[in-house]
Amino acid sequence: MAQYTTDTQRTKYILDEADLPTQWYNIQADLKTPVPPVLHPGTGQPIGPQDLAPLFPMALIAQEVSQERWIDIPEEVRDVLRLWRPSPLYRARRLERALDTPARIYYKYEGVSPAGSHKPNTSVAQAYYNKLEGVTRLTTETGAGQWGSALAMACSFFGLECKVYMVKISYNQKPYRRVMMETWGAQVVASPSEDTQAGRTVLAQDPDSPGSLGMAISEAVEDAAQRGDTKYSLGSVLNHVLMHQTVIGLEAKKQLALAEDEADIVIGCAGGGSNFAGLSFPFAADKLQGLKPSLRIIAVEPTACPSLTKGKYVYDFGDTVGMTPLVKMHTLGHTFVPAPVHAGGLRYHGMAPLVCKLYDEGSIEAVAVPQLSTFQAALQFARTEGIPPAPESAHAVRVAIDEALRCKETGRAQTILFNLSGHGHFDLAAYEAYLTGRLRDEDYPEAKVAEALQTLPAIIV
Numbered sequence: 001m002a003q004y005t006t007d008t009q010r011t012k013y014i015l016d017e018a019d020l021p022t023q024w025y026n027i028q029a030d031l032k033t034p035v036p037p038v039l040h041p042g043t044g045q046p047i048g049p050q051d052l053a054p055l056f057p058m059a060l061i062a063q064e065v066s067q068e069r070w071i072d073i074p075e076e077v078r079d080v081l082r083l084w085r086p087s088p089l090y091r092a093r094r095l096e097r098a099l100d101t102p103a104r105i106y107y108k109y110e111g112v113s114p115a116g117s118h119k120p121n122t123s124v125a126q127a128y129y130n131k132l133e134g135v136t137r138l139t140t141e142t143g144a145g146q147w148g149s150a151l152a153m154a155c156s157f158f159g160l161e162c163k164v165y166m167v168k169i170s171y172n173q174k175p176y177r178r179v180m181m182e183t184w185g186a187q188v189v190a191s192p193s194e195d196t197q198a199g200r201t202v203l204a205q206d207p208d209s210p211g212s213l214g215m216a217i218s219e220a221v222e223d224a225a226q227r228g229d230t231k232y233s234l235g236s237v238l239n240h241v242l243m244h245q246t247v248i249g250l251e252a253k254k255q256l257a258l259a260e261d262e263a264d265i266v267i268g269c270a271g272g273g274s275n276f277a278g279l280s281f282p283f284a285a286d287k288l289q290g291l292k293p294s295l296r297i298i299a300v301e302p303t304a305c306p307s308l309t310k311g312k313y314v315y316d317f318g319d320t321v322g323m324t325p326l327v328k329m330h331t332l333g334h335t336f337v338p339a340p341v342h343a344g345g346l347r348y349h350g351m352a353p354l355v356c357k358l359y360d361e362g363s364i365e366a367v368a369v370p371q372l373s374t375f376q377a378a379l380q381f382a383r384t385e386g387i388p389p390a391p392e393s394a395h396a397v398r399v400a401i402d403e404a405l406r407c408k409e410t411g412r413a414q415t416i417l418f419n420l421s422g423h424g425h426f427d428l429a430a431y432e433a434y435l436t437g438r439l440r441d442e443d444y445p446e447a448k449v450a451e452a453l454q455t456l457p458a459i460i461v
């Protein structure tokens, strides 16, 4: 490992390929009490592996409930991850200077993956385990198109067919994401679509529906459940997905050690919770084990879809139509359709149960930020550090800047680490809308959330 400790100008902390983690970190091993069980929607009883078998391969079902702290990353998966991992950790010196802050700001950059975000960290593992168990076709949903791209790429590496239900608003806003998925061989349709019963039902009620992640999940699940050769792949929310993302935080810890620094504040944007968890869980381990009690960990969500800060911590469906098992999570109600903000990947009604558990216990914080100030932060970041962030990642940038400005006020030289989960090269229509003054803030839709919360499943636990 290189030694950078005396270099006061160092901008990038780069690990060798040999430093690519060999195991994922499973935070379930360190929870004080287990995460609430997933329930069968019909019986209200905890589900078993057989209930999930039509949708997921057994290896992933086993990871979902595993209590082992460390799980080996198969060599075939590491072999693909090595194409872009370890990813760089940057010290945002130019941003620090622009803010005139005593804080030290670091960001882990996941936009270096071929698909442009953190999502391939799990898509590669999921495609691998499906292939191993004889599956030949995967279905999924995608919001911003990042997850669909990641799965399309992983399927092409392992020779699997891939069908992507893409939320209609993103399908229209981001045509090049679709082309990217097709380049990797995937079939892409706008959701709600005519291809499934779930899609047809929604279209019958609202032919102009912009779609939502929950809706697209219903379609992808229905498709997979009906075919023997097909399984379903989810890009966030589930325990095993969050675990696959911990390579981010495990690498970042090594990189901060190279900088002889230690994080005081760890920040990630949160849609379903996977990039936030991927960066923060290896750091949360220190907090849960009492090694770093003062560590602050902040999840950032949009005010248009504030599941952690405004949602209820109850059992709800993961999808819109109500086909998935019930999970206990902070939810705005599975029928809630968020405003079509440009951070498409943050438009999910729920949140990962593991993230919700930590939030409920007070181990992590959450904050919601509006669209305009998020883009303002994205521009400040692009104009100092060079990278135009994905609109989702810009939520983390916003709060990192806010925390750095707070440090300026208090004079405290804290260390801030955030996840730059993806680049915004396919989001330039959103940037254009902001630059031409056409973007607006979406208020918290209190009445719509109240209405959606009326449709929560009747589960008494």
Ligand SMILES: Cc1ncc(COP(=O)(O)O)c(C=O)c1O
Pocket (backbone or CB within 6 Å): 117, 118, 143, 144, 145, 146, 147, 235, 236, 237, 269, 270, 271, 272, 273, 274, 275, 276, 344, 345, 346, 390, 392, 393, 421, 422, 423
């Ligand atoms: C760049 C980027 N960041 C963040 C997210 C949000 O997902 P998650 O909360 O699972 O990381 C997405 C989702 O599409 C994304 O594309």
